[in-house]
Amino acid sequence: xxxxxxxxxxxxLFAFSIFLLLLVGCAMRLAYNTLDFWIPxxxxxxxxxxxxxxxxxxxxxxxxxxxxRRQELPKLHRALDDLQQDxxxxxxxxxxxxxxxxxxxVGEGSVALLAKPLAAMLLQLDDSQINRLxxxxxxxxxxxxQKRAILTTKQKVKKRxxxxxxxxxxxxxxxxxxxxxxxxxxxxxxxxxxxxxxxxWHDFLDDWKVLMEExxxxxxxxxLSQLLQRMVRFENEEVQTELNFYLNRxxxxxxxxxxxxxxxxxxxxxxxxxxxxxxxxxxxxx
Numbered sequence: 275x276x277x278x279x280x281x282x283x284x285x286x287l288f289a290f291s292i293f294l295l296l297l298v299g300c301a302m303r304l305a306y307n308t309l310d311f312w313i314p315x316x317x318x319x320x321x322x323x324x325x326x327x328x329x330x331x332x333x334x335x336x337x338x339x340x341x342x343r344r345q346e347l348p349k350l351h352r353a354l355d356d357l358q359q360d361x362x363x364x365x366x367x368x369x370x371x372x373x374x375x376x377x378x379x380v381g382e383g384s385v386a387l388l389a390k391p392l393a394a395m396l397l398q399l400d401d402s403q404i405n406r407l408x409x410x411x412x413x414x415x416x417x418x419x420q421k422r423a424i425l426t427t428k429q430k431v432k433k434r435x436x437x438x439x440x441x442x443x444x445x446x447x448x449x450x451x452x453x454x455x456x457x458x459x460x461x462x463x464x465x466x467x468x469x470x471x472x473x474x475w476h477d478f479l480d481d482w483k484v485l486m487e488e489x490x491x492x493x494x495x496x497x498l499s500q501l502l503q504r505m506v507r508f509e510n511e512e513v514q515t516e517l518n519f520y521l522n523r524x525x526x527x528x529x530x531x532x533x534x535x536x537x538x539x540x541x542x543x544x545x546x547x548x549x550x551x552x553x554x555x556x557x558x559x560x
Contacts, residue, residue: 326398385499477510
């Protein structure tokens with residue numbers, strides 16, 4: 275659910291670089307095979323590069339995606355294979371939690387690889403480009419905050435519930451009244467955490483700005499990789515207790531939804547996972 279807390283432009287970028295595997299069939303393979311186009315395309319929302327900067331980023335990105343195909347896609351394939359087998363019976367709280375962190379680890383591996391081309395590009399930017407980049411990220415966060423601020427709590431929960439229902443219908447095919455009630459419960463937890471989520475993103479931006487000021491110093495790429503991995507892990511020392519509490523509530527709701535699934539829903543979910551696994555296998559062997 276971290277993606278849903280990210281401002282729109284950031285969400286688009288991360289969606290294509292990490293979470294595109296929610297797509298299925300040939301569309302997924304096309305999206306993955308054209309990431310070297312889509313990532314720079316969405317990056318252009320944040321900063322304009324000259325031809326030399328674009329060339330450096332494109333070359334490093336192609337190398338990173340080659341490694342990702344060989345190194346990270348097999349991990350994702352194995353995790354999905356295990357999930358498909360475990361879904362034959364209701365999952366426990368521990369299983370839901372373990373799969374969350376297992377897929378999070380795949381995300382960490384992905385951003386660790388993408389940190390190299392990103393660092394290579396950032397090192398080529400002048401101060402004015404860095405300032406525009408930082409301002410764009412900040413404006414995205416503030417725009418999202420202001421749009422949320424005018425809504426009542428009831429409106430926020432309704433919008434979030436509808437979004438969760440749409441996502442769940444993709445995976446399950448249908449929803450029972452009980453499952454809709456559980457999704458509304460999860461939406462309430464997420465709305466309750468809104469101030470923590472925004473703190474998380476403002477704190478991330480502060481750390482990002484400090485790192486950009488120190489980008490000429492040794493170890494920049496490693497520090498950038500660590501920062502991005504902490505973001506994917508949803509890690510922040512100041513609010514970690516609140517984040518962990520939210521995650522545990524989320525795991526429990528997901529467990530209850532899983533335990534309430536009927537056979538048709540389990541079959542629908544299994545078919546989705548199977549389609550993704552098959553297409554990942556094709557990508558690995560291309």
